[in-house]
Amino acid sequence: MSDVRLVLRSRRVLTxxxxxxxxxxxGADGAIAAVLPYEAEPPPGATVExxxxxxxxxxxxxxxxxxxxxxxTAWEGFHTATRAAAxxxxTTLVDMPLNSLPPTTTAANLAAKRAVAGPKAHVDVGFWGGAIPGNVPELRALHEAGVFGFKCFLSPSGVEEFPELDRAQLAAAMAEIASFDGLLIVHAEDPGQLASAPRKGGPAYAxxxxxxPREAENDAIALLVELAREHGTRVHVLHLSSxxxxxxxxxxxxxxxxLTAETCPHFLTLTAEEVPDGATEFKCCPPIRERTNQDALWQGLADGTLDCVVSDHSPCTTDLKTPxxxxxxxxxxxxxLGLPAIWTEARRRGYGLADVVRWMSGAPARLAGLAHKGAIAPGRDADFAVLAPEETFTVDPAHLHHRNQVTAYAGKTLHGVVRSAWLRxxxxxxxxxxxRKTGQLIERTA
Incomplete structure (x- = not known):
């Protein structure tokens, strides 16, 4: 205990x-040295919080x-995003491979992104690679360069430099990724279902x-299951809303x-019934669905069908949120806002902070293979969030740190005030x- 430099003492430690x-x-190495009884005498010279x-x-x-x-970077950037995260x-985020230029679809593009991110990171930052048509030969090199896995779309992504995969291209990517036991993460919406759905445009959320439609997600996931059985690929379904x-x-x-799957705070806390017409700050793909659908997603978390809750923070400039x-x-x-948003709804439904920690820290760390993150235990990184769980606040977009202060949570009163965050x-x-800005760029290690 001689090298202990800090002690954090709380009546409510989530272990x-x-x-x-x-x-x-x-310890001096930035790792958790021990989890001791509350009354334990602090080591000489250690700072006590x-x-x-x-x-x-x-x-x-x-x-x-x-x-x-x-x-x-007019949409977002590593400086603003990691400040908002903190x-x-x-304390750790993994960046998606699209919406940046260049996209993270080659090892050279990954190096370019790392060069930009390194000086700006307030928290630890890792990277997903991308699987797009024609880049199967690049996937192993990206894996060896340390990406945590590969994202693909089964329907148009919205940006031309990151096209979707058809069935044959998806199968080829899955076979290659399985050959080195990598991870494929998938935006799962079936393009045929989307093409046949009614498309009116305009301000009406309905x-x-x-x-x-839900069938777009359901059919795409059925395809993933079929191909994952065939190739033995590890597959993760992104932002499930159906x-x-x-x-x-x-x-x-x-x-x-x-197969693993995630959902997001907006699917668990917002409902289609409450979205005003023209309020495109609520628009996302797949979409926020009805209240009964939301209830079933919570049950999926409770029974372990859904593994984790992550933000899918996907910002843009204000002018792109037309009515x-x-x-x-x-x-x-x-x-x-993800932590207070989820805690607000979780406590209302009878879940505890231990559940929130499992969904938002432990499970995402396991998904990415971050064995040194995600738990308060000896040897893990000393990464913490200090939360006042019974305090409330009203969301004021002007107090948010991401670049464009557009949010679907504006004006909502949430439980759980983040007092502080600690990294190592x-x-x-x-x-x-x-x-303090102490973030590091992290890589897949196992």
């Missing part, structure tokens, strides 16, 4: 064994963030919802298919304000 009073000690009834959580891990840097208790796919996912997993759901950019900006034992945010 893998449950919530309990504890003193968490941090008394947190009282504020809960000490492992820092959140968000594996679905569109930073858009370089190339579309303010929201997220018309937009009808244009992205509760109709849950039985298919559950059966595939029971059959031994290597027409047919033409507005689709994406929800929520990086700073260094405070990186304090009462909503990012402080």
């Amino acid at each position: 893998p064994e449950g919530e309990r009073p504890a003193s968490v000690t941090v 008394e947190l009282g009834e504020d809960a000490l959580l492992p820092g959140l891990v968000d594996t679905h963030v569109h930073v858009n840097d370089p190339g579309r 303010a929201g208790g997220i 018309d937009f919802l009808a244009s992205r 509760s109709g796919a849950l039985p298919l996912l559950a059966q595939a997993r029971a059959d031994g298919v290597r 027409d759901f047919g033409t507005a950019w689709g994406g929800i900006s929520s990086l700073q 034992g260094e405070r990186v945010a304090d009462h909503g304000t990012p402080t």
Whole structure:
């Protein structure tokens, strides 16, 4: 214990064994040294942070963030995105391969992105690679360069430099990725279902919802299950919004298919019934669905069919959020608000902070293979979020740190105030304000 430099003491420490009073000690190497009884005497010379009834959580891990840097930094950037993450208790994020220019589809493009991200990172940042038509020969090199896996679309992505894969291209990518036991992460909407759905455009949310039917997700996931069985590929379904796919996912997993799935705060806390016409800050693809669908997603989390909750933070400039759901950019900006949004709804439904930690820290860390993240346990990185779980606040977009202060949560009152965030034992945010910039670029290691 001689090298302990920091002790965080709380009546509510969320450990893998449950919530309990504890003193968490941090060594000079930035790792957790021990989780001790609350009354333990602090080592001589260590700084002690008394947190009282504020809960000490492992820092959140968000594996679905569109930073858009370089190339579309008017939409977002590593400086602003990682500051927003820190303010929201997220200490590690993994950046999506599209919406930046160049996209992360070659090892050279990955190097270009890392060069931009490194000097700007307030929290730890990793990268997904991309699987697009024609880049199968690039996938192994990207894997060896340290990406955490490969994202693809089964329907148009919205940007021309990141096209979707057809069935044959998807099968080829899956076979290659399986050859080195990589991970494929998929935006799963069937293009045929989307093409045959009614498309009216205009300000009515009901018309937009009808244009992205549940069947589009369900059919795409059925294809993924079929090909994952054939090739043995590890596959992760991104931003699931259709509760109709849950039985298919559950059966595939029971059959031994290597399949995981995530959902997002907006699907779990917002409903189609509450979206005003013309309010395209609520537009995302797949879409926010009805209240009964949301109830089923919560059940999917509870029974383990859904593994994790991540943001799918997909920002844009304000002018792209036109009042027409047919033409507005689709994406929800929520990086700073995911923890309180989920905690607000989770507590209402009878879930505890341990559940939130499992969904938003432990499971995403496992998905990305980040064995040193995601839990308050000896040897893990000393990454923490300090949360006042019973305090409330009203979302004011002017207080958000992402570049364009557009959010579907504006004006909502949420439970859970993030007091501070810590990265390897260094405070990186304090009462909503990012402080020290200590983020590192991280790679897949196993």
